[in-house]
Amino acid sequence: MAWAFRKRIKVIPGVYINLSKSGISANTGVRGASLTFRSDGVYRNLGLPGTGIYSRQKVGDYGGSARDEGTDQEFAPDEAFEVAAPDYSFISADPLEVTSDGLQGLQQAVIDANRQKQELTRDAESIKGSLSLLRLGEVLSKVCLIYCFVPSLKRSIQAGIKGRQDALKEVTESIAASAVSLAVEMDADCSSAYQKVQGTFDALTRCSCIWDVTSGSDVDRVQSRSAASMSVERSITKCLRKDLPGITSSETPLVFLNRNGADIYVYPGFFVMFESPSRMGILDISELEVNFEATRFIETDTTPSDSKRVGEVWEKSNKDGSRDKRFAENRQFPVMEYGEITFKSASGIYEKYMFSNARASEDFFNALQALKDLL
Numbered sequence: 243m244a245w246a247f248r249k250r251i252k253v254i255p256g257v258y259i260n261l262s263k264s265g266i267s268a269n270t271g272v273r274g275a276s277l278t279f280r281s282d283g284v285y286r287n288l289g290l291p292g293t294g295i296y297s298r299q300k301v302g303d304y305g306g307s308a309r310d311e312g313t314d315q316e317f318a319p320d321e322a323f324e325v326a327a328p329d330y331s332f333i334s335a336d337p338l339e340v341t342s343d344g345l346q347g348l349q350q351a352v353i354d355a356n357r358q359k360q361e362l363t364r365d366a367e368s369i370k371g372s373l374s375l376l377r378l379g380e381v382l383s384k385v386c387l388i389y390c391f392v393p394s395l396k397r398s399i400q401a402g403i404k405g406r407q408d409a410l411k412e413v414t415e416s417i418a419a420s421a422v423s424l425a426v427e428m429d430a431d432c433s434s435a436y437q438k439v440q441g442t443f444d445a446l447t448r449c450s451c452i453w454d455v456t457s458g459s460d461v462d463r464v465q466s467r468s469a470a471s472m473s474v475e476r477s478i479t480k481c482l483r484k485d486l487p488g489i490t491s492s493e494t495p496l497v498f499l500n501r502n503g504a505d506i507y508v509y510p511g512f513f514v515m516f517e518s519p520s521r522m523g524i525l526d527i528s529e530l531e532v533n534f535e536a537t538r539f540i541e542t543d544t545t546p547s548d549s550k551r552v553g554e555v556w557e558k559s560n561k562d563g564s565r566d567k568r569f570a571e572n573r574q575f576p577v578m579e580y581g582e583i584t585f586k587s588a589s590g591i592y593e594k595y596m597f598s599n600a601r602a603s604e605d606f607f608n609a610l611q612a613l614k615d616l617l
Contacts, residue, residue, distance in 0.1 A: 331457045335590025337504045337515040340523035342589075345512055349524045351422045352488035356519035359420035359488075366413045373406040424491040426510045435613040436510045442606040443496045443508075447481045450546035451598040454479040454501040455582070476596060477501040487519045498595060506585065506593065508610075511617065515591065523589075528617040531586040534607035536600050541578045546598035553577040583607055 334340065341349050380399050388395060428436065446452075453476040479501055483494045486507050495514070498506040504522070507514035513530050515523040540555055557573045581603030585593045597603035 332455055332502075332584075332592055332594040334503050334515060334592050337517045337521050337523035340515055340525055340587065340589040340591055342512075342524065342526040342529055344526060345524040348422070348424075348512075349522065352486075352522065352524075353520055355421050356488040359417055360519070362413050362417045362420060366410060366417065369406050369410045369413065373403065373410065376402045376406065421488050421490045424489050424493075424509075426491065426493055428510060432510070432613065432616055435609070435616055438609040439508075439606070439613055440496070442602070442609040443481065443483075445602045446597065446599075446606045447483075449481075449597045449599045449602055450548045452479050452481055453477060453596040454499070455594040455596050456502045479595070486514060486516060486522075498593070500593060503593070513585075513591075525587055525589065525591065526617075527614055529587055529589070530591065530614070532607060532610055532614070533584045533586070534604055535582045535584075536604065537580055537582050537596075538577050539580050539596070540575050542575055545576055545578060548599045548602075550579040550600065551576050552579050581607075 376399060380403070383392075383395060383399070384390070390396070456475045456477065458474040479499045481499070482497050484497055485491075486495055491509070493510055496508040498508075500506060504515040504517040507516055508527075511527055513525045513527050515525070538552055545551065554574050554576055557575060558568075578598075579600050581597045581600035583595050583597070583603055583606070585591055595603075
């Protein structure tokens with residue numbers, strides 16, 4: 243039985259994120275030869291370890307960062323087929339388009355690591371299939387007594403099984419190592435600020451309800467006889483901590499699951515929009531605009547246990563808010579206080595989340611904003 247193993251193992255470089263009051267930068271390479279990616283360009287670092295001899299040279303700029311202001315027209319709907327659209331859509335640009343200049347090296351390293359892992363996984367499946375066939379042949383040859391009476395066949399099968407077991411072990415180990423090893427260096431102030439972000443995020447995950455707000459439309463209150471000035475489309479989602487495919491780090495990122503786009507991963511100093519192992523964007527957190535608003539929401543579903551009830555309204559109401567008696571089945575709904583956090587960036591990030599616990603969401607916003615203010 244012919245069989246070959248294509249060895250496609252390479253070393254995924256370590257990446258070091260430097261986080262301090264002066265900003266964020268990323269380093270990749272080995273001792274004595276590395277590259278630094280910063281917002282003002284790419285620098286080559288050369289040195290002789292142990293001698294103190296060291297040099298740094300700028301070797302490139304980030305070009306093409308300016309965006310064509312007219313490209314938004316490309317997505318305008320055909321007027322001949324125009325349908326009612328929401329007034330506000332909370333959806334981000336393509337993840338590959340939102341990466342900060344200083345973090346393009348990290349982005350490419352993570353994507354390369356994930357591609358390598360996919361290739362090695364396919365190799366592992368091929369080896370497992372070949373190993374299964376050999377073991378089946380071994381069983382059949384034993385049943386037919388050929389295994390014991392033809393020593394050359396026995397040696398061939400045993401050698402084939404041993405070779406494939408060794409290859410599978412090597413590939414499995416390489417799959418586990420196919421990730422960027424991320425080390426984050428933080429000064430004392432940034433470390434303290436990020437610990438507060440983590441603590442407030444953990445409280446945020448315990449909210450009774452978390453919604454991903456996908457769109458919103460203004461309401462004609464006179465025509466609809468409604469007390470609400472805006473209607474929104476929202477979906478139940480989660481906040482949690484989990485690792486990002488392609489990165490191993492001592493800091494488990496803070497994750498906002500997104501129901502209409504890429505999930506959000508928050509690391510110390512940067513913000514990842516993750517769509518798939520080969521499609522992600524990484525943004526310097528100092529370039530991210532974060533807003534908080536305590537909002538009054540007319541709740542037509544079950545009221546969360548950790549929300550504050552601030553009033554009641556009628557489904558159909560008069561201008562002064564009183565019940566419109568023309569509607570016999572007019573219902574009364576509670577008005578709840580929720581917290582809303584919006585993430586925006588000049589590169590195209592635009593996401594909004596609603597939390598049943600307004601205080602918890604405000605605490606997280608304040609902690610995240612304090613970290614941003616340090617950078």
